[in-house]
Amino acid sequence: xxxxxxxxxxxxxxxxxxxxxTRELAEILSISIMTVRRDLKVLEEQNLLEITWGGAVPVGFxxxxxxxxxxxxxxxxxxxxxxxxxxxxxxxxxxxxxxAGTTTLELARLxxxxxxxxxxVVTPDLEIAMxxxxxxxxxxxxxxxxxxxVSRACNxxxxxxxLRRIRTTLAFVGINVWEAEHGVTTSSSEKMHRKxxxxxxxxxxxxxxxxxxxxxxxxxxVAGVEDFYRIITDDGxxxxxxxxxEAAGASxxxxxx
Numbered sequence: 001x002x003x004x005x006x007x008x009x010x011x012x013x014x015x016x017x018x019x020x021x022t023r024e025l026a027e028i029l030s031i032s033i034m035t036v037r038r039d040l041k042v043l044e045e046q047n048l049l050e051i052t053w054g055g056a057v058p059v060g061f062x063x064x065x066x067x068x069x070x071x072x073x074x075x076x077x078x079x080x081x082x083x084x085x086x087x088x089x090x091x092x093x094x095x096x097x098x099x100a101g102t103t104t105l106e107l108a109r110l111x112x113x114x115x116x117x118x119x120x121v122v123t124p125d126l127e128i129a130m131x132x133x134x135x136x137x138x139x140x141x142x143x144x145x146x147x148x149x150v151s152r153a154c155n156x157x158x159x160x161x162x163l164r165r166i167r168t169t170l171a172f173v174g175i176n177v178w179e180a181e182h183g184v185t186t187s188s189s190e191k192m193h194r195k196x197x198x199x200x201x202x203x204x205x206x207x208x209x210x211x212x213x214x215x216x217x218x219x220x221x222v223a224g225v226e227d228f229y230r231i232i233t234d235d236g237x238x239x240x241x242x243x244x245x246e247a248a249g250a251s252x253x254x255x256x257x
Contacts, residue, residue: 078256183223
């Protein structure tokens with residue numbers, strides 16, 4: 001096999017599997033580990049992958065969750081704009097679900113000031129529950145279960161059982177990464193199952209996600225971009241990305257534009 005063909009195959013393997021170590025690549029391609037490392041260096045220089053400790057991942061691949069404290073400081077204005085736009089979909093006497101996340105948290109901060117006589121909210125997010133629980137016209141349901149220290153949200157099988165027993169009119173879903181090809185993905189199977197069940201328990205689902213998270217993906221797929229009633233993002237999304245998403249069937253709404 002010619003080096004260019006070998007590298008093309010190597011890039012395809014990494015793109016399809018997400019993350020592959022050098023030993024696996026050596027075995028699959030029947031080459032030495034040193035040859036794998038040289039090929040990976042060439043592919044990284046071509047911006048076709050990113051070398052990691054012991055292997056490589058596709059460009060834009062994020063295997064681990066981002067600490068909440070870091071996420072809270074990023075894209076603040078965009079998140080606030082997205083949250084304000086999301087408010088227009090909330091009607092009086094609705095029963096909505098708010099996923100864990102910093103953008104859904106921005107939405108939660110706005111809910112008490114909306115002209116609503118009554119609102120019911122279910123969430124796995126501890127901070128969202130605390131913000132809303134002090135308002136008499138908002139009924140709050142916390143899913144319960146083990147609290148994940150990174151996201152500060154309930155995240156285990158108990159959450160799933162709780163969500164299966166309810167029906168909401170609207171679910172607002174948060175995510176760290178998204179793109180047209182891979183859709184909406186997340187960093188763990190627990191979070192994937194929670195988000196899927198959150199959507200399945202709702203009449204409609206709306207994705208709240210800012211443009212800085214685009215063109216990235218994680219190992220666990222939640223849904224395709226076409227599976228959401230609306231995707232609310234900010235107007236910083238590049239034109240090429242808009243075309244990709246619309247071609248994939250996404251219904252996009254741009255906040256702040």
